[in-house]
Amino acid sequence: xxxxxxxVRFAPSPTGELHLGGARTALFNWLFARHHxxxxxxxxxxxxxxxxxxxxxxxxxxxxxxxxxxWDEEPLYQSKRGDRYSEMINILLKTEDSYRCFCSKEELTRxxxxxxxxxxxxxxxxxxxxxxxxxxxxxxxxxYPFVVRLKVPRKVLKFQDHIxxxxxxxxxxxxxxxxxxxxxxxxxxxxxxxxxxxxxxxHVIRGEDHVxxxxxxxxxxxxxxxxxxxxxxxxxxxxPDKRRLSKRHGAAGVQEYRDNGYLPEALINYxxxxxxxxxxxxxxxxLHELAQSxxxxxxxxxxxxxxxxxxxxxxxxxxxxxxxxDLFEGIRKINPDWRGDEEDEFLIExxxxxxxxxxxLTELEDISEYFFEDPKSYDEKASRKHWKDETVSPLVRxxxxxxxxxxxxxxxxxxxxxxxxxxxxxxxxxxxxxxIRLSLSxxxxxxxxxxxxxxxxxxTCLRRLESxxxxxxxxxx
Ligand code: GLU
Numbered sequence: 001x002x003x004x005x006x007x008v009r010f011a012p013s014p015t016g017e018l019h020l021g022g023a024r025t026a027l028f029n030w031l032f033a034r035h036h037x038x039x040x041x042x043x044x045x046x047x048x049x050x051x052x053x054x055x056x057x058x059x060x061x062x063x064x065x066x067x068x069x070x071w072d073e074e075p076l077y078q079s080k081r082g083d084r085y086s087e088m089i090n091i092l093l094k095t096e097d098s099y100r101c102f103c104s105k106e107e108l109t110r111x112x113x114x115x116x117x118x119x120x121x122x123x124x125x126x127x128x129x130x131x132x133x134x135x136x137x138x139x140x141x142x143x144y145p146f147v148v149r150l151k152v153p154r155k156v157l158k159f160q161d162h163i164x165x166x167x168x169x170x171x172x173x174x175x176x177x178x179x180x181x182x183x184x185x186x187x188x189x190x191x192x193x194x195x196x197x198x199x200x201x202x203h204v205i206r207g208e209d210h211v212x213x214x215x216x217x218x219x220x221x222x223x224x225x226x227x228x229x230x231x232x233x234x235x236x237x238x239x240p241d242k243r244r245l246s247k248r249h250g251a252a253g254v255q256e257y258r259d260n261g262y263l264p265e266a267l268i269n270y271x272x273x274x275x276x277x278x279x280x281x282x283x284x285x286x287l288h289e290l291a292q293s294x295x296x297x298x299x300x301x302x303x304x305x306x307x308x309x310x311x312x313x314x315x316x317x318x319x320x321x322x323x324x325x326d327l328f329e330g331i332r333k334i335n336p337d338w339r340g341d342e343e344d345e346f347l348i349e350x351x352x353x354x355x356x357x358x359x360x361l362t363e364l365e366d367i368s369e370y371f372f373e374d375p376k377s378y379d380e381k382a383s384r385k386h387w388k389d390e391t392v393s394p395l396v397r398x399x400x401x402x403x404x405x406x407x408x409x410x411x412x413x414x415x416x417x418x419x420x421x422x423x424x425x426x427x428x429x430x431x432x433x434x435x436i437r438l439s440l441s442x443x444x445x446x447x448x449x450x451x452x453x454x455x456x457x458x459x460t461c462l463r464r465l466e467s468x469x470x471x472x473x474x475x476x477x
Contacts, residue, residue: 006038006202010064010071011192013045014056017253018063020306021207021237021245024271028234028299029205030069031272034291041199042071046079047191063254067264068287076199078191085186088194088224089148092179097223100146101128101176102139123175124149148180150219157215162203162232162296169215177216189213193220201229205296208233232296235275236303245306261334261361262311266318270311274304284317316359324352331361338365339372349455353447371455374464375442378471382444386434387472395425395432396439400465403458411454414461418450439468 010026012018018026033040042064046052064071092098101124108124115122129151131139139146157169179190186194192213196204204214211233221228239249252260257267265287272290273283276299285293319327328348331338339347350371351364358364386392402417418436422429437449440461446452453461 004202006033006036007041007200008033008038008203008205009041009043009196009199009201010069011043011045011195011206012060013048013051014053014060015048015051016056017255018060019253020251020271020274022060023063023067023254023267024237024274025205025207025234026064026069027067027268027271028232028276028294028296031291031294032203032205032232032296033072035294038202039072040069041073041201042075043195043199044075044077044079045188045191046077047185047188049079052079059255063258066258067254067268076195078195081191081195084198085191085194086184088190089180089184089186092150092223093148095223096151098148098150098179099128099131099176100136100139101149101178102131102144102146103127123173124177126176129176145182147178147182149176150179150216150223152176152219153222157218159214159218159228159231161211161214162205162230163235163299164208164211164233164301167211167214171215171219174215174219179220189216190220193217193224193226196229197221197224197226203230203232205232205234208236232299234299235301237274238303238305240305240307242303242305249306250308251306259334261331261363261365262315262359263318263322263330263361266315267311269318270314273310273314274306275299284314284321312359319358319360319364320356322355324348324355327351327355327361327364331365334361335365342372346455353451353455357447370441370443371452374460374467375440378438378442378468379444382434382438383472383474386438386444387468387474389473392431392435392473393469395421395427396435396465396469398425399432399436400462400469403462403465406458409454409458411450414453415450435468435472436465439465439472 008029010022010029012022012026030040032038042061044057044060046057061075093100103124111125112122128149152171152174155171157171159167161167177189178187180186195201214231214233218228237245239245239251241249245251254267258264268287268290269283269285272285272294276294278285278293279298322330325348328344328351331351350368354364354367358367399418399421402421403414406413406417418432419429422432433449434444437446437452438444440449440452440456456464
């Protein structure tokens, strides 16, 4: 490990919104920085003018902020660094490590097609590697277009990856690749090196899809005489069918998770386990705990598999661990009008009662509906099972009568009343609890019936019980 405090970066291309893979890369960089008391920087790789969009930059920044992954320093925009890149291309041109290549597109296409039909593979053959000074001056004075290629040194290039271990590449397999195009624009591999150097990046942590770029970048570091950072390539994320994770698998952009009511800490927790093995039974972590525990060398090489069920479970745990007050505020953030005509205090009590049963804020909205509206429908199976025949109705009716006479409407009071009726009639309390729950919520299960009744109040409970008495038992069909 580098002895100075690490500086890492997340370098998204704003050609789309932040998706789960990008968010995981950002998170692991952020955790690494926080764990080692370092810095986490943001770089917007917006050189592809045709595909980069300002709104995606904004969306990516918003998603990172929502996740709680604050970055240090001002973000660096590649689009603003053209002069710096030109300066470096000029330096490269002065050195023996790169050269101008005047080969025309047609010539290269012809060579590629020939090579591909003969051996299947193609590499630039180095035609312009050793052009004479005269020939170069001649071509330049007649304004011949050229690209700049790196003179790839022939050797076995080795580097140590924090996750993949020792990686060795025979550079015979890499051709003299282009670092500047004929319009003078630098290529991806060059700008990344210049930026990482200028940003003083000590560790490059990014997706494994960049592993093949790393040897090329190392050769550019060497050509420019820059110190080489350390590398860690994160394993791929696959869908359950073992194909690269995509929308097809239900994996959405980060913003969609937010809009669907997932808590940021839940998504973070889930993402952290996509590749990182904390080596403990513990699975629920706060962001702070993650920063404390995260070790880059505990990240696995093998691909991580996106598992929606696990995300839901983790999400449910975070909802349950949150205070009802925070959940209330969370709901109001995504849905400012939610139950605006109810008292906040009542809404918070409802959330407290049902938070065990939801995996997201929107689910809390959905499953709380019967606290505010009489059931529009009743679970069919529960109706047939718990209000099987005429024998149930007199019991419910008797309970209603007792409820009517209660001096005070309390959780304990309604419970005691139910138990008294059951005892008088010589039946189990369950025989009454199920039809009452069904009548009040339309559902077969839910939170404690008596707490629910306490919140709903006498008037609502009696009205709903009366409606159910009119309706049940269902006629045989
Ligand atoms: N902009 C690149 C990407 O979005 C990242 C490059 C890097 O991390 O070096 O994949």
